[in-house]
Amino acid sequence: MDAMVKSLRFALVGNPNSGKTALFNALTGSHQKVANYAGVTVERKEGRVQGTDGKSLIVTDLPGTYSLRARSLDEEVSRDVVLGTRKGEAAPDVLVCVADATNLRLVLRLALELKQVGRPMVMALNMYDIAQRQGLQIDLEGLSRDLGMPVVTTVATRKRGLPELIAAVEEQAKHAAHQSEWHAPSAAEVRTAHREAERLMKAHVQPPARPDTLTGKLDAVLLHPVAGLAILFGVLFVMFQAVFTWATPAMDGIEAGFALLGQWLGATVTNDLLRSLLVDGLIGGVGSVLVFLPQILLIFLFIIALEDLGYMARAAFLMDKIMGGAGLHGRAFIPLLSSFACAIPGIMATRVINAKRDRFTTILIAPLMTCSARIPVYTLIIAAFIPNTTVWGWVSLQGLVMFGLYAGGIVSALLVSLVIRRVLWRGMVEPFMMELPAYKMPDIKSVLMNLWLRAKIFLKRAGKIILPLMIIVWALSTFPYPPEGATGPAIDYSFAGMMGKFLEPIFAPIGFSWQMVVALIPGMAAREVAVAVLGTVYSVAGAEENIGTLATVLANDWSLATGLSFLAWYIFAPQCLPTIGVVQREMGSKKWTAIFVIYLFALAYLAAFITYHIAVALGAG
Ligand SMILES: Nc1nc2c(ncn2[C@@H]2O[C@H](COP(=O)(O)OP(=O)(O)OP(=O)(O)O)[C@@H](O)[C@H]2O)c(=O)[nH]1
Numbered sequence: 001m002d003a004m005v006k007s008l009r010f011a012l013v014g015n016p017n018s019g020k021t022a023l024f025n026a027l028t029g030s031h032q033k034v035a036n037y038a039g040v041t042v043e044r045k046e047g048r049v050q051g052t053d054g055k056s057l058i059v060t061d062l063p064g065t066y067s068l069r070a071r072s073l074d075e076e077v078s079r080d081v082v083l084g085t086r087k088g089e090a091a092p093d094v095l096v097c098v099a100d101a102t103n104l105r106l107v108l109r110l111a112l113e114l115k116q117v118g119r120p121m122v123m124a125l126n127m128y129d130i131a132q133r134q135g136l137q138i139d140l141e142g143l144s145r146d147l148g149m150p151v152v153t154t155v156a157t158r159k160r161g162l163p164e165l166i167a168a169v170e171e172q173a174k175h176a177a178h179q180s181e182w183h184a185p186s187a188a189e190v191r192t193a194h195r196e197a198e199r200l201m202k203a204h205v206q207p208p209a210r211p212d213t214l215t216g217k218l219d220a221v222l223l224h225p226v227a228g229l230a231i232l233f234g235v236l237f238v239m240f241q242a243v244f245t246w247a248t249p250a251m252d253g254i255e256a257g258f259a260l261l262g263q264w265l266g267a268t269v270t271n272d273l274l275r276s277l278l279v280d281g282l283i284g285g286v287g288s289v290l291v292f293l294p295q296i297l298l299i300f301l302f303i304i305a306l307e308d309l310g311y312m313a314r315a316a317f318l319m320d321k322i323m324g325g326a327g328l329h330g331r332a333f334i335p336l337l338s339s340f341a342c343a344i345p346g347i348m349a350t351r352v353i354n355a356k357r358d359r360f361t362t363i364l365i366a367p368l369m370t371c372s373a374r375i376p377v378y379t380l381i382i383a384a385f386i387p388n389t390t391v392w393g394w395v396s397l398q399g400l401v402m403f404g405l406y407a408g409g410i411v412s413a414l415l416v417s418l419v420i421r422r423v424l425w426r427g428m429v430e431p432f433m434m435e436l437p438a439y440k441m442p443d444i445k446s447v448l449m450n451l452w453l454r455a456k457i458f459l460k461r462a463g464k465i466i467l468p469l470m471i472i473v474w475a476l477s478t479f480p481y482p483p484e485g486a487t488g489p490a491i492d493y494s495f496a497g498m499m500g501k502f503l504e505p506i507f508a509p510i511g512f513s514w515q516m517v518v519a520l521i522p523g524m525a526a527r528e529v530a531v532a533v534l535g536t537v538y539s540v541a542g543a544e545e546n547i548g549t550l551a552t553v554l555a556n557d558w559s560l561a562t563g564l565s566f567l568a569w570y571i572f573a574p575q576c577l578p579t580i581g582v583v584q585r586e587m588g589s590k591k592w593t594a595i596f597v598i599y600l601f602a603l604a605y606l607a608a609f610i611t612y613h614i615a616v617a618l619g620a621g
């Protein structure tokens, strides 16, 4: 019989950055993205929570919103779930209004608006730890009485107050929802709600005894138009320096490990074919990508810590002028920032931008932000062609080039946006007020958890995408065997060799060899596959004479001009089928997807062409 009883469903609604997702994660044990700025969650997420009597409850995390009068796609999601207007989906049994306890004014208005919907409600005063630290006095009973709903306090990041919250939800669920048709509030109703919220604040909330002065003091410097921008560039600069200097020992260790494993396998496996598959295909291929894990994690460590600190919202504020000048909406910053991890969540995050044109512009340039899958490609080519020296005494030249590649992507994105604004759609960019969260010390546990999730994503890709592809690539570069008496390396006679040579003329003008062409095709599945393919192709081609790392092999085989051209190609080329799929879904148009793919390939070819020929002219051919 129990299975027949429908699970109790409740939804977490609240202002952006109030800790809904942190609460959702704490309740369900999931690891949805949490960060200290508004607009992180753009989709609903469902999870299960253990109730008090062993029955499980279903909880929905929602994008942040200030009102049910939704203005963007993500706010529409929240409204539709709250009102139960989605097809085949009833409204949740209970609404939990999640509030940042240190910032109640706006959420009280939302709570009053939500009450009009008529569902049973609970108010969760989250971030109660910060409120207490500040000495903020909230009369919980009075607030609860006036709001007409239970008020519980929670600390999502420390899992405090969760049983009380669940108990309150279960208790409220016993009250039937009173039926009421929600209608968008009139101006007069908005004013009334505003007055009522002010009254509640006055009556029940005493201003903090120790207000947060740190945020203001830090912002005086960090938001300064000159000093602030200088600090922002300084921070990014240090990040890339660190990536090249700190990651090296770990990378060397992993590399040495794979080399040993390869040697051992080479000596123990007697079957030639199997040995080639293991050594050339798997270690030469997948191993050459896994080496980059330390660097990827270091970059993420920086990004996650800066996000948690609340600094990234400041970066958005600082960049707003520059972005606005290039015709980008201020809300484009966070989606573009997410794209540094991967363009897919970045493109989805554009849902917070309400004007379609601003949103489309952002989608079109999102892949120009350097995603983590490019790190292996960039690092490999940099290690091969850029000497590991310091300039000006202490700056790592390799780190400087990496910084340049990231900057190259950003500057190109701004230029493309400028062109789109001039050619496709003119008109004003909507003004936008960025909300600045209070600074918070990053939570070490959650930073480490986030890093671990990143590592898992990277390793999963290596196992699920790269590994199977490498088996195919290895087979294509091994068969058919060369004819009797052949003189060249075996790969020249293989299917891969034939394909590469067939397509080579297209890429010859930008200095690519046929081996690189072989790498580009499976590289469409995921960018870092190109590194794995190069690893396999070169290792199949001549394991004997090419002792040393892949980077050394490339340095011997390619000219500097070819290396630079490959880097330029990689800034632009839309070499990632999953991204193209998401663009199609989010733009909802085949025509726009085609424009997206064609313009990026055209830019990639052009950039590589120019780079190659300038480099050759300067004597790097
Ligand atoms: N100190 C403290 N920090 C918290 C608490 N709850 C959440 N945070 C932090 O607050 C920030 C925002 O949390 P999120 O869960 O991303 O907020 P959200 O409401 O889901 O935000 P959106 O998805 O943008 O609407 C993160 O940096 C969290 O680590 C809390 O109870 N105490």
Ligand SMILES: [Mg+2]
Pocket: 020, 021, 022, 033, 040, 041, 062, 063, 064
């Ligand atoms: Mg969220």
